[in-house]
Amino acid sequence: MxxxxxxxxxxxxxxxxxxxxxxxxxxxxxxxxxxxxxxxxxxxxxxxxxxxxxxxxxxxxxxxxxxxxxxxxxxxxxxxxxxxxxxxxxxxxxxxxxxxxxxxxxxxxxxxxxxxxxxxxxxxxxxxxxxxxxxxxxxxxxxxxxxxxxxxxxxxxxxxxxxxxxxxxxxxxxxxxxxxxxxxxxxxxxxxxxxxxxxxxxxxxxxxxxxxxxxxxxxxxxxxxxxxxxxxxxxxxxxxxxxxxxxxxxxxxxxxxxxxxxxxxxxxxxxxxxxxxxxxxxxxxxxxxxIPPAMAVPLSAARAHGMIGVDTNADHLAAWRLDQHGNPIGAPLRFGYDLSGTAPHRDAQVRHALIRLLHFARRHHLAIAIEDLDFGAEKTREKHGRRKRFRNLISGMPVAKLRSRLVAMAAELGIPLIAVDPAYTSRWGAQHWQKPLTSKNRKTTRHEAASIAIGRRALGHPIRRRTAPPHDDQSDRRGHRTAQAGPGAPGREGTRPRIPGPRTRCVPPGCGAKAGDQCAQHRSGHAAEPVQLMLSL
Structure with missing residues (x-):
């Protein structure tokens, strides 16, 4: 490896x-x-x-x-x-x-x-x-x-x-x-x-x-x-x-x-x-x-209201809205463009896709996260050999034009633009997010999963959804440590909060109130709450 x-x-x-x-x-x-x-x-x-x-x-x-x-x-x-x-x-x-x-x-x-x-x-x-x-x-x-x-x-x-x-x-x-x-x-x-x-x-x-x-x-x-x-x-x-x-x-x-x-x-x-x-x-x-250079928005301020991660492709922009904790919100977005035809037509297509993206970001007060792409050394015949179709695909992506237009249009609308390293975003996004977000009614694509990875990287979160569970057993002894909360969030290592009402048919309301008490779980001599079983007649 x-x-x-x-x-x-x-x-x-x-x-x-x-x-x-x-x-x-x-x-x-x-x-x-x-x-x-x-x-x-x-x-x-x-x-x-x-x-x-x-x-x-x-x-x-x-x-x-x-x-x-x-x-x-x-x-x-x-x-x-x-x-x-x-x-x-x-x-x-x-x-x-x-x-x-x-x-x-x-x-x-x-x-x-x-x-x-x-x-x-x-x-x-x-x-x-x-x-x-x-x-x-x-x-x-x-x-x-x-x-x-x-x-x-x-x-x-x-x-x-x-x-x-x-x-x-x-x-x-x-x-x-x-x-x-x-x-x-x-x-x-x-x-x-x-x-x-x-x-x-x-x-x-x-x-x-x-x-x-x-x-x-x-x-x-x-x-x-x-x-x-x-x-x-x-x-x-x-x-x-x-x-x-x-x-x-x-x-x-x-x-x-x-x-x-x-x-x-x-x-x-x-x-x-x-x-x-x-x-x-x-x-x-x-x-x-x-024009005088505008004061750049601090990275922490740009992350305050969430992010919209954008994955650049040959024929569309795949995007997904994320909250400040890195959780995807709503349905994925797709802003397509057609790069066939004359140069003015291609330019108009790119501009129209960016306008729709920027209007969505401004409507929800979001910053935009995009990869800092540069395909200058990625489309040579020596590197990809017979993969001529793949080389043509990379060469056809309007990276420079899209980047320059997005910077200018975002600055005009006052929308922060965050550039992230493109390393492993597609691979890790598909590994950690594509399958969990796929359902019977919606199939999440690899590009949409990559947009989540891009947004989480811009927010400062790891791309993976959840840290490894406790290695010794499957109980809640160590607590559910998720990657969604920041390092300074209180209670991030604690157990899940108590939900009122019965969680199963055999546990009546009010039972298990001491489930989150670590003293009751770990110290000997402490009287734990008895569990009452309801026997069906």
Missing amino acids: GVLREVAAPFVVPGPSGVAVRDRLKHLTADDVRVLRLVGDHLGSLASRDLKARCAAGLDHDGDAWAERKRVLTGQSSSRWAGSITKATHDQWGLARRAQLAHVQSLEAGVRTVAHRLSLPVGEKGDRHTPGSYRSRREWHAKLRRLRVLQDRLEAARADWQAGIVHVVRGGKQLLNTRHHLEAARLTEAEWRRRWQAGRRFLAADGESGKRYGNETIRVTPDGEVSIKLPAPLAYLANAPHGRYVLAARVAFAHRGEQWADRVATNRAVAYRIHEDPVRGRWYLTASWT
């Missing part, structure tokens, strides 16, 4: 540090669209060259190199545009760097797994914790070649990591590869070109507190007027003073519009991004700003 890993303590998830709202730019004229594309293409070319320079600098980049890059861009755009471009480049390089490290770690895990399986005799089976060998000599030989390929990839990736070399594609590597498979993507070359150009445009500007309406580069007035500071080479396109171009469209943020208006009215920083959806032929404006 393998050694169980240590389970991390639950914690209250902190709220988001920023918000973003979006609105469509309606009623744009042909001149507006032409200017937006010219400005976006010009700034996009500058961003591409700046990203190339940043990647070439590698680990030798410092503050002086950053200032030099900004000076080069300022002459071809403006000081504020140059600052936005260099900052976006720095963030993109850092993201690529973190992704490269994750790729190295994934290759290392794959090499270890394949090497371990190759070291075992052919046909040897594994257990729950370690995989076994390969089934045939032919598969063993194929995996030996696979090991060499992984080792070569690991060596190349590790060398790039140590040298600070990253590979980034502005516009997306997936869209770039689509160019070679236009028929499979059902796109023409012109349609692909429009998407490629839209993905490589740059029309984003960071805000600055103290400046007019919080942003001098892309300015949005309280009444929704949008104007852009044109780069120096395109200043001839201005239709307003000081080299600005005012769009015909006006924006009105339906979500968080009051918060945005308050920031704009007080000249607080707001960042804007303008982008085109080439599929629909629409333009959008996204406003974002940072």
Whole structure:
């Protein structure tokens, strides 16, 4: 039997540090669209060259190199545009760097797994914790070649990591590869070109507190007027003073519009991004700003009114309400979603399921307990082998999107969110809770039992229902010690309370009053209450 890993303590998830709202730019004229594309293409070319320079600098980049890059861009755009471009480049390089490290770690895990399986005799089976060998000599030989390929990839990736070399594609590597498979993507070359150009445009500007309406580069007035500071080479396109171009469209943020208006009215920083959806032929404006971190609710306060444990699955959220002692209340809950179809449809399905979950939690004043899932290293072919369906199942679970949306929506409604270690929740939940909660009218699923395990772990209770009974006999000598009461609860080691009235047909009311008296049960010489038997005539 393998050694169980240590389970991390639950914690209250902190709220988001920023918000973003979006609105469509309606009623744009042909001149507006032409200017937006010219400005976006010009700034996009500058961003591409700046990203190339940043990647070439590698680990030798410092503050002086950053200032030099900004000076080069300022002459071809403006000081504020140059600052936005260099900052976006720095963030993109850092993201690529973190992704490269994750790729190295994934290759290392794959090499270890394949090497371990190759070291075992052919046909040897594994257990729950370690995989076994390969089934045939032919598969063993194929995996030996696979090991060499992984080792070569690991060596190349590790060398790039140590040298600070990253590979980034502005516009997306997936869209770039689509160019070679236009028929499979059902796109023409012109349609692909429009998407490629839209993905490589740059029309984003960071805000600055103290400046007019919080942003001098892309300015949005309280009444929704949008104007852009044109780069120096395109200043001839201005239709307003000081080299600005005012769009015909006006924006009105339906979500968080009051918060945005308050920031704009007080000249607080707001960042804007303008982008085109080439599929629909629409333009959008996204406003974002940072918010102060909200004070996290203490864990003890979040546990005060109970919990609703949530188990995340590929097509639904399984949930069960628990009281503060860890006892399940009522019937289990199921919030389903369909992840087939387009990305907007999948996103709407996840959002709808979370809304129903959050409304239930707010209606009953409950905190939400959810697993701190991360399937980054759990879906590799080296770990699960032929279990392709299981790998696809894990890959299809919207873990990151669900987690980010749940954190943001729970913080907006003021609902505490508690993250727990996902270790053994499904296994122990099924072992201790699935069978006792199954009846003739309701069959408890493994996922519903796992939600109870998640909620009990968030409440600080052990997952198992009851501690072991007394080992010497079946009497109440040691008392019924349940796992439901806390360590400081009075009487937790005592016997069950006296219930008025006869408990059996042969015991009349009033008898057995001294059953809970430990003195009467254990001390010699103490007169125990006589038991009167009723003989049926």
